[in-house]
Amino acid sequence: MAEDSYNLVYSEKVLDHFQNPRNAGVVPDYNGIGKIGDPSCGDMCIITLRVEKERIADIKFKVYGCAGAIATSSAVTELALGKNTDEALQITDDDVVTYLDGLPERKKHCSLLAVQALQQAIYDYWLFEQLKKEGQVKNRQEYDEIREEIRQGILAQYAGYE
Template sequence: MYSEKVMEHFRNPRNVGVIEDADGVGTVGNPVCGDMMTIYIKVKDDKIVDIKFQTFGCAAAIATSSMATELAKGKTLEEALKITKKTVAEALGGLPPQKMHCSNLAAEALKRAIADYLKKQGRIDELKRLGLDKLSEEEHEEEVCEV
């Protein structure tokens, strides 16, 4: 069902934890299946210099969080915003169709963390330019989980 890479990131997730003084925090969740993710970023010169996550969910949710943080670490904010659910799933060697929502959550949490950082920095014009001004904790689009 899962690729070896998914199982590796599930068994040995990278970047697990909390950054207490994070520059940006993004939280998403799907109450239908119980997957909840928070991504924390530390930014210097518009580059993600540290990134951590906390995820409560299935193997795919944990693996996609781990992979998303690995893909984003060291990237500029604009480069990190190009990380999509497809990027995450492909980096893991694919996901079963019913688990693709997990990679969507990871990419969404990363976007929210970046949006939170830009908002805290007062970079509202940039938020709008990047299309992140509409993101808010309450507006997360829930996807139906097929277990």
């Protein structure tokens, strides 16, 4: 176990995932993306994945955050890689904490961030595939453009409520 300047004790496995994160980056040909932020601490996690035959064939993350956020994001990608989408949706923050041999209590919320980004990426994949199947979009670029237009419309609606 190692302590940081805030007297947080991290397991060797957490430190390993922090210092040597697995699956960092963006899947170039992703078909699912999840973006989650935590306003209370400023952490943000993005997970991209490529699903083939309902199995996660590739998964990567980008994260802005502390050692706990980096380690848990890395761990989530390892836990999800190779699983089918239904199995990956069953991954919980407790699974991540157990996989990493524990996290300081103040850092357990970090594991939820990566799990939520994974869930969002899977739901995004399912929606993209459904719209493609129905002929409403032809490819990922078209889907992303429509999704951004909807997001901008929602933001514009609430711009006056600040």
